């Protein structure tokens with residue numbers, strides 16, 4: 001799978017619990033650094049399209065800010081509804097000062 005470098009590593013500080021969103025070929029992708037573990041996933045909730053990057057991280061899951069669907073950030077599957085469809089988890093790796101995210 002091809003990759004695109006879009007995120008400077010410093011943009012997602014380890015342990016901050018913060019997420020950022022970036023554009024990857026026209027799709028908004030959220031990037032999180034969960035205690036040093038990087039995760040990239042499509043930012044749009046599969047329920048009513050709220051931005052997951054404005055939600056909350058709980059362990060290796062994210063809770064949607066709108067109706068509290070919770071998604072597993074390893075599989076993308078919803079752990080609880082109302083969302084029923086998974087989000088896409090993307091490959092991400094560090095290359096020097098840049099994070100490379102799969103298209």
Ligand code: FES
Nearest residue numbers: 045047048064067
């Ligand atoms: S938009 Fe995410 S749970 Fe409804």
